[in-house]
Amino acid sequence: MTLTHYIGGAEIEGTSGRAQDVFNPATGAVIDQVPLASTAEIDRVVAVASAALPGWAATPAAKRAQVMFNFRQLILDNVKDLATLISSQHGKTIDDAMGEVARGVEVVEFACGIPHALKGEFSPQVAGGVDVFSMRQPVGVVAGITPFNFPAMVPMWMFPMALATGNTFVLKPSERDPGAPMMLARLLKQAGLPDGCFNIVHGDKEAVDALLDNPDIAAISFVGSTAIGKYIYSRGCANGKRVQALCGAKNHMVIMPDADMGQAVDAAMGAAYGSAGERCMAISAVLAVGDDTADRFVEALAPKVRALKIGQYDEPGVEMGPVITAESKSRVEDYINQGEAAGAHVVVDGRNLKLQGYENGFFVGGTLLDHVTPDMSVYRDEIFGPVLSVLRPKSYEEARQLVIDHEYGNGTAIFTRDGDAARDFASNVNIGMVGVNVPIPVPVAYHSFGGWKASMFGDHSIHGMEGVRFYTKLKTVTSRWPSGIKEGAVFNFHAGSDS
Secondary structure (H helix, E strand, O other): EEEOOEEEEEOOOOOOOOEEEEOOOOOOOEEEEOOOHHHHHHHHHHHHHHHHHHHHHHHHHHHHHHHHHHHHHHHOOOHHHHHHHHHHOOOOOHHHHHHHHHHHHHHHHHOOOOHHOOOOEEEEEEOEEEHHHHHEEOOEEEEOOOOOOOOOOOHHHHHHHHHHOOOOOEEEEEOOOOOOHHHHHHHHHHHOOOOOOOOOOOOOOHHHHHHOOOOOOOOOEEEEEEEHHHHHHHHHHOOOOEEEEOOOOOOEEEEOOOOOOOHHHHOOOOHHHHHOOOOOOOOEEEOOOOHHHHHHHHHHHHHHHHHEEEEOOOOOOEEOOOOOOOHHHHHHHHHHHHHHOOOOOEEEEEOOOOOOOOOOOOOOEEEEEOHHHOOOHHHHHHOOOEEEEEOOOHHHHHHHHHHHOOOOEOOEEEOOHHHHHHHHHHHOOOEEEEOOOOOOOOOOOOOOOOEEEEEEOOOOOOOOOHHHHEEEEEEOOOOOOOOOOOOOOOOOOOOOOOO
16 A cells, blocks of 8 residues: 555645655565655645644644643554554564553643643833733744654654644654554544644655755754754754754663662663664663673673564564664674674674564564774664673773763663762763663653754753743743823723623
8 A cells, every 4th residue: 555645634645756665674575655755745735734823823722732632542542553553664562662652642741731831921010010921932833854763752752742832743754664653643633633733744855855945844853863963953954943853872871880780681681672772762882890790791681682582563472573674684784793893792693583484574683792892883883773782891980981972972871879979970971861770761751852962953852841942932021001090091891881
């Protein structure tokens, strides 16, 4: 079948004549085709969103919140179908997909309280008869460009906040797994969102460039690789748009000698190999302080990695699925080759994994590399696959400096029983999100998500109050009214009276 765009509340066939295959990553089979929008189609959807903007922006915040309440319930009513759709196109397990939806719903729940978040400030009598108050108003038509690894959650980090604050939204999801966003669009319509307020256009670079260049797009939210994020940020800003670009990562877990090793090993398993490592908050580098700590960690972790049950999402007991494409599989395996050639010890090797019945699937087994050094590409680069590198710094100070010196600054964690070390680490590393005995420190939805350094470009993090600020403009009003009741003034104190 061929998927459609979603424009003005209707599913619209593409007119560009271009399309791209959508695969089942476990089998390698083509399961759908997604249209790739032209510049003309992008201009059309922006015009539709622009036409819907005045009415939606003027809708009381409480009524916009009611749509979000309805939307939340519809997601919960359809969560299994949504998770299955995610898994069938992405390859992640049903449990991972259910967790993804749950984290997205948290942002919808925050958006349900938008009337409180939009309250302004008021200062009476700043001068004789002069009052000052502020309000937050929507920026206009906004766009989201989202990645394949969380096809439901990342869009839900954006559009509920944008819609609740009174903007209209154009989503350009990943063309690799576009089914979940389309289902969310249908649920939004059922929730009572007016047509034209939320729209989806599929596409490649032509569609992205058209969004960046369209003068009626006021703001762009992006999640993806650093190279593309830099491009979107620079081109969007050059066109006068507000841009937030959340980008790549290389997240470290520091394990101190006093850490609860069982807890650290279990945390590393989930953080490194969950969702096949295809997430920007995955732990991909463990800094085990001292050889004894590293030896204990590797000895305990290796058998768990070897025992990972890998397969298609709907098989009983499956713990890890494939990576998203054949190109991703080749890239991940090439990084493992590079690490081995540079001197890393391949403790558990996930290369050339073949599963009976899924010989054409894009599977990479869980991989564990030891004795990795900071000059190796497996440490420097974001691999975006189920590969964990173990480094052996001799001291806490050396481990902390490795975290500080790396170009990425998305997330990090420290496992320790030492409060002084934890406090120093959280205070002094130049990383946007820090976990203390928590491996993936993704903030809850009423806080905000965002990295530092090459992991983010822009002034506002995503969701939470930072999301409210990104999708609104501050307006401050200073007013003076004549004081006293004037002689001869007639006031109508009773509705419907003739006085």
